[in-house]
Amino acid sequence: MIDVVVLFFLLGLLAGLARSELKLPPALYDSLSLLLLLAIGLKGGEGLARQPLLPLLPQLGGVILLGMAQTLIGYIALRRFGRFDRANAAAIAAHYGSVSVATFAVGVNWLNVRGIAFEPQLPIFLAVMEVPAILVGIVLARGMATKTDWRRIAHESFLGKGVVLLLGGMAIGWVAGPEGLAPIRPLFFDLFKGVLAIFLLEMGLIVARQTSELRRRGLFVVGFGLIMPGFSAILGIACGMAMGLSVGGLTLLATLAASASYIAVPATMRLAVPEANPGLSLAAVLGVTFPFNILIGIPIYHWLASMLAGGNS
Amino acid sequence: MIDVVVLFFLLGLLAGLARSELKLPPALYDSLSLLLLLAIGLKGGEGLARQPLLPLLPQLGGVILLGMAQTLIGYIALRRFGRFDRANAAAIAAHYGSVSVATFAVGVNWLNVRGIAFEPQLPIFLAVMEVPAILVGIVLARGMATKTDWRRIAHESFLGKGVVLLLGGMAIGWVAGPEGLAPIRPLFFDLFKGVLAIFLLEMGLIVARQTSELRRRGLFVVGFGLIMPGFSAILGIACGMAMGLSVGGLTLLATLAASASYIAVPATMRLAVPEANPGLSLAAVLGVTFPFNILIGIPIYHWLASMLAGGNS
Amino acid sequence: MIDVVVLFFLLGLLAGLARSELKLPPALYDSLSLLLLLAIGLKGGEGLARQPLLPLLPQLGGVILLGMAQTLIGYIALRRFGRFDRANAAAIAAHYGSVSVATFAVGVNWLNVRGIAFEPQLPIFLAVMEVPAILVGIVLARGMATKTDWRRIAHESFLGKGVVLLLGGMAIGWVAGPEGLAPIRPLFFDLFKGVLAIFLLEMGLIVARQTSELRRRGLFVVGFGLIMPGFSAILGIACGMAMGLSVGGLTLLATLAASASYIAVPATMRLAVPEANPGLSLAAVLGVTFPFNILIGIPIYHWLASMLAGGNS
Amino acid sequence: MSLEIEKRVLLTLVTEAVVEQSLLADLDRLGLRGYTVTNARGRGNRGVRDAAWDEAANIRVEIVCKRDLAELLLAHLRDHYYANYAMITFLHEVEVMRPEKF
Amino acid sequence: MSLEIEKRVLLTLVTEAVVEQSLLADLDRLGLRGYTVTNARGRGNRGVRDAAWDEAANIRVEIVCKRDLAELLLAHLRDHYYANYAMITFLHEVEVMRPEKF
């Protein structure tokens, strides 16, 4: 059965395609995404408090490499088969090397509903994988010896809203522990799925606006938006198996790898590689990959993870 | 005892009349109304999942006729006794033929607090009754053979925020069923009354701003705003008895009939019948009918329903 | 252990000091403060319903005098030791004679977490102490025989958002009682601490922006921002002991006295004493006193209250 | 430094927020290519419109274009909006670069 | 097509959001009939005002009126606001229809 939060996405999508007057206030969208980021962080931090942190360091290195590899592979595919110019290939690839919080949250929800556990460090992976793809993308577009304002880029990347709220939430969860968090549980944990539902309603509306752009972009973009996440998911599972993750953890890491950023990366790339067309990346990411992942991808990645690593769990 | 949500309305009203600085951010108002609409829809859809849908069709036909009849009667009364011109009579009548979500929500709350059950299709009635009065109102103002842009009107009416969220919520509730909805219950159901309370606080503030307009409009508008809902409620109870509704259902249908729209109708009529004065309709609807219904009307309608259909329940 | 809501403050503070991109939508901030004010009021009103109101009147007189005394003492200190001109001394003193809702909420939370009870009239004290300092401040700046527009000032003060929501919530809580409030408990009471957490996150961001201003203002402002609250807290405890408050009540009254306004007072003083520099007051209140109170002050005030009035509780 | 600068007019209108979609669709048909909208509140002959809720909100629309088009748009507004909607319009000359955009 | 057009001035002021009510009440007394307000942020002599919270928010007020009234309003602003509030003012000519409105 399809999860109820995904039904909200479909409602938004249909309303958007039918050109309904429905609009969410931007402040609501921002507030919901703040709640989601903090909740994911808190949950992760709470889990981390129960285990030693040092053994995580190599895992962090692993997922950073994963994100960078995805960006590189995406770039090559876009240049060779899509005949994109350097700037556009680099920009699109960076979106796919990075991650999407909303997709991650849907994955978490999917596992929760089915009672499948996953490792508490997954939210850290989410935070850590946001940035490397951006840096690789910029280098691919510009080369190393450029007048790129790296200080500003680093600032935008590492101190962006997403990273701060995720890592901040994690730190708070880690310090406070389950007991300390108890008083704020009703807001951050009990409401989580309702908040995600409304957030996905808005995502549906946003996705619906990509269709006209998509139609103009043609088949290659659609194909790339479908194949790249499948490929990335397999890479993610391989990476996760090397770390010895459970099936739940593998599914989430595959989901992370398969997901593509539509918040942090577009904003940073717009400044760093302005000649890349933002409409192109967003059409692929939002018009194809995001709906694919949350509607079909996640169950497939779980099935793949179970097949490949059944013994682990 | 007066319900706590109505106390919030009174607080807003008093604050507004005292010209307090109190203001709610518009984004909060929009967010709360979105929550209310979705929650009402979800609840209704959940109920509908337990019964066959086909027998509802004649009931839907019934409430559509109810709304159209109210509009016509209102129009005649306004023309004959109020001496309004065609445009203004049609516009005001359309407001009263349509329905108010906030009034409905207060009615639902009133029944819930008293443990009185009602049929799950009532929220569909709410969704279905929004539009017919608008169409009748336009025809009354313009005649059939006009250059009215019906496509745009239909679009505005059927794909407006209210209808989409109510029907969308209902569809989700129907598909997901009680179990599927469980994870989002804390947000949509547990918080419902608190959300309604804050929404009514804002309504109180909005109602308070109608007083100066009301004073200018004179007694007829006040009288119409009081008599029309009473009359409509009786029509609604009759209509509900023909459908065999329970006392709770009758009370709510009477409340729906008695309620007057202050969101969908003003916006559409402003475009379709621009020469009608929107201040006039809003003074009657918000300055008189809305407070009357939530403060006094609902208990009366329930008492009437019990009297007239005591045997049914 | 440090309370989890205070960890959110620290997160905001760090993010702000690191010049992160993190921003909360202003509508969210307004909505959260509305929720906090209403929740505090409702809780207080619920408690008051269980006791006679008349004996409270002298207590209200007491806290009004407390606020006025603080303002006078602050003014003298600022004139004599800080060599501020009349307008600035009066404006700053008014901030310290008035109170801060956020500080009060953190105090309430601190006591709740530790299971320490306090009297239900404390929220009334909060509402009542907002205004007198403003009036004293204006008289100090202008003298009595001025062209100050007292009607406007009174309107701004007594019908400002804070006072209306606090007293309004209290009235609703008083009328509805515990049973009447039950349906809205999930929103106003269960979410209280989560709401406070996000509110303090934003407060951290706001406090962080005061640092550059603080650096320019020099040591006297910092010193005043630290000594004045300590002094006021002792005054508050003395006042509370005269009223026979419990240790919890003493702690909260000390917290109230020690707290300084950063919403109502700046807005009113900007109009009434425009030549006072608002940056100066805010640097002291937000840059020094607010963080001092919530990080260190409250436990100290509780310790003081226990020492001085151990027998009372 | 020489910037190629040409003259256009800036036509500004302030009107009710509810008409935004339909007004822009109208002007579109008359040849409007670009516009900028901001949310506003205000007061005029039709009383205070303080944006406290949707019915009482204003928008402010700016259109940079040739004077001919501005006059065409104005005539349309006069004939179809002035009588029934809260609305003011005003225009003045501005200097633009990239005149082909306007 | 001939549109009856007359000259007026557009007076624009940017100032602190907290003074909105009291400023408009002041100008009212001097004869102001219509105005438009939008929310704004900015930077000037009194530093950055980025609208992150109420104390740091600006408003932008536009007034279409006769030059006489504009000068009266400006003189009042100069005498009562310039010294103590973050504020700029500027004006220029505009063409309006329905001159009786302004």
Next chain:
Amino acid sequence: MSLEIEKRVLLTLVTEAVVEQSLLADLDRLGLRGYTVTNARGRGNRGVRDAAWDEAANIRVEIVCKRDLAELLLAHLRDHYYANYAMITFLHEVEVMRPEKF
């Protein structure tokens, strides 16, 4: 009543909201001292930008300054922004008091 009035220009730009920080930092380096920003939406060569989410939001920046500075800023915008960003610019003369502010 005589108000000391001088001429300045008002330069207005409408562009993508994402560049706000970096654009203002740029113009700062060229000598910009004051500016006012409002949120906006609109349509132009680069399609509809309706502010439904951050990527599709516009800002409207106003700068009152001497004509020299305006031309310097415009040249910079032409060289670094016109090609890759949704942007329009226009300017016109305004009368200001307190000319030392601009």
